[in-house]
Amino acid sequence: MKLSKVLGSVGVVSAAALALVACGKSGQNNNSNAKEAKKFPTATPKKATKQGGTVTVALETDTPFTGIFSDELSTSAYDSSVAAPGEESLFDTDDQYKINDKGAATMKLDRKAKTVTITVKKGVKWSDGKQVNAKDLEYPYEILANKKTQAQRYDSTLEDIEGMKEYHEGKAKTISGIEMPDGENGRTIVIHFKQMKPSMYFSGNGCFWESAAPYHYLKDVPFNKLQSCDQIRKKPLYFGPFKLDKLVRGQSVTWVPNKYYWRGKPKLNKVVIQVVSPNSASQAIKSHKFDIASVINSQWQQVKNTKNVNWVAQVPLAYSYLGFKVGKFDAKAGKNVMNKDSKVANKSLRQAIAYAMNVDAVNKRYTQGLSFHIKTLIPEGFGAYHDSSVKGYDYNLKKANQLLDKAGYKKKGKWRVQPNGKPLVLHFATMSGSPNAEAIAQNYLQQWHKIGLNVKLTGGRLMEFNSFYDKVQNDSKDIDFFQAGWQLASEPSQGSMYGETSPMNYERFATPENNKLLEEMNSQKSFDTKYRVKVFHEWQQYMNDQAFVVPLSNSYSINAVNSKLTGYSTKPSQNNNGHQLWYQVGYAK
Incomplete structure (x- = not known):
């Protein structure tokens, strides 16, 4: 499973590692720089x-x-x-990320039987000389699904595997849908699914895991100690x-x-x-x-x-983005729950914040034109799945002010107040990590102040990468919205990042419409590529309108x-x- 260059799955990168890797003089010849990169x-x-x-x-x-x-x-x-x-994944791919038989393991899909059979090749050995076996292919699913490991990468996509949900909830001691036909020391597992998905042919699909874990080496470590063990x-x-x-x-x-x-x-x-x-x-x-x-x-x-x-x-499959905290992750229920009283629950407020950002000017000044504003959450690298008609949020202070006026965020002195007349103070979290991160953050604060929004930095300063994600993941009360970055899986499905049960849906938004579209991306009808492309375009238009997550920039990676x-x-x-x-x-x- 891959998502973000923690590409065995979702990986988080700082915005600094992405678009806002800035320093030095303001860029001259920005277009020629971009042409050079190409x-x-x-x-x-x-x-x-x-x-x-x-x-x-x-x-x-x-x-x-x-x-x-x-x-x-x-x-x-x-x-x-x-x-x-x-670290090596089980599978190699072609240049379109389609899984082939050249890697450490082979993968066979049977749509009728609803199974995926994974066989690791003979001679694929751990660095202690032990052959990678069936139990090593199955064990990652236990690590992911056992609540004691607190694995961030577990989400509902994996619950399409028979028995996965029951194991996750502690109702079963084993995962019934993963079979080892030749026993634990064999080299094959057969995974039984509730439904087959078109994404399964591609690496990064999120339906099955693409790594092995050395069971013989880890089996004596309790799940709650795994993350910290030697x-x-x-x-x-x-x-x-x-x-x-x-x-x-x-x-x-x-x-x-x-x-x-x-x-x-x-x-x-x-x-x-x-x-x-x-x-x-x-x-x-x-x-x-x-x-x-x-x-x-x-x-x-x-x-x-x-x-x-x-x-x-x-140009990597990646982007930096603005995320709005509209709820919390309910660990007990295992899902994201929206809060209608969140300070950023109002769509017009979110859209206004996005319109006030001068992203193009920032890229031009601080990244020598090698970063560029993007308008949708599916980058161009995904070909037909990318919807180039999405309008995005170009810099427009007039529109930002109009949206706020219409939504009832009236000005009282310097700052706007909430529609109920109460003061509005918003806390914005962003990371340190690049020489110009501070200048860029101050620039955006200034932009939001121009439209009468009293926005302050969380904790009054830029945050170090690890503490930033600690606060974001734990839904810290002093974050209303934040800037971060994704490196994406090589398969465009979005459930692992934006699904209702995904802990990595850091905005915590979960609407019936979003759930429906995410599910439809991998429905039986979506084995028809044309239909699947249509669903991806609908999702991008919906996300653009809702502005829970606003894509900012991608960059040439040299x-x-x-x-x-x-x-x-x-x-x-x-x-x-x-x-x-x-x-x-x-x-x-």
Whole structure:
């Protein structure tokens, strides 16, 4: 299951890691920068590769990574990036993200029997030498569904598996719909579904999990201790090309080859991933401190003439967004419950806040034109599913004021009051993490003040990544709306992020209409692609109108790669679980 570059599932990225990676001078030649980015290749030149060598990778963040080495329990894109050399998904895909038979496991769909059969290949071994088996394929579902693990990635999509809901609610000790025909030590599981979905042919579908978990290694750890145990925090097992050798908590990881890797020996001797402050990123690229580093878009002018690097770029399936807190997650009921008395329950207020944002001006000034305003929650990368007719919220103060006037938010002195005459103070949460994050936040506060809304920063300041998500996930009372970012799954279904039972639906909005459209995306009728596209377009129009979540920006993602390296690619068929296939990367002869 994938969603967001915690791409075994939903991963959360800071807006700083997305559109608002800003610093340096205001961008000149913005259009030419964007045109330059389009010219970049998606892979390094192909060359013969030699054995050996160390590659250093920059992880640009101003906060330590959490270090949860488990696809089931991690939700941060930073953790996913740090785990990439070891973590490998069960399936490979083509460039349209359709699952093929080239990966560690094969997948067979039987629409009539309503089953998906997953078989792991012989010789796919954990880094301790043990063959990945059927129990390792089944165990992730227990981790996800057992309430004691508090896994954020469990949602109603998984409840289409027979017996999943009963297990989740503690009414059953096993998941009846997952069968191991050759026993726990076999290599096959058969998953029985209540209904089959068109998304199932593609990676990132959310219907079944795309990772394995080493049962023999984790079985003695109680579910409530899993997230903090040494087996996940310090010495994880993976079946990917590399195994964890050294960990400096929150700061760096060193990976060495997994001698049991099923595809053969990786080319490199070592991969080192190290945290670097976004403020130092451009200097690190210019001084060749790292072999692979992401370019912070606002620093493009400073780094673009660097010698001995290949620029490898893509427009990721990602966006930054504004989310409005309109309810709470009821853990007991396992669903999001809306609150009609939420300060941002009024649609006109939400729309006005969106119209007051000068997103284009921010992108132009702070990201050298390499970030761009988007209007809908389904990015262009999803082809026909993207609805280009969605109007979005272009900067329009006049419209914002009209909406507020009409909805009864009258001005009393400097600030507007609620329609019931009571004062209105709104708290906005946003993250630190980029050199210009503060300037951008202050800019938006100023914009909202212009339309008479008394908006303040939650806690009076920008928030560090981990504490920001802690507050957002726990529905902190001092957040009325917030700015964050998603990196998306490679299959466009939206239930995992915006479904009624999804803990990752951070806005907590759940309407019958939204439920109906999300369900319809994967109905039997949606096996007809034309019909499915129509449903996706309807959902985008509905979400645009409701403005519970307002998409802001996406960005070109440019990597500086040492020109001596080969085998580095951003193409889906050359990636796995949204990450570089590290066994291919090496130094050219």
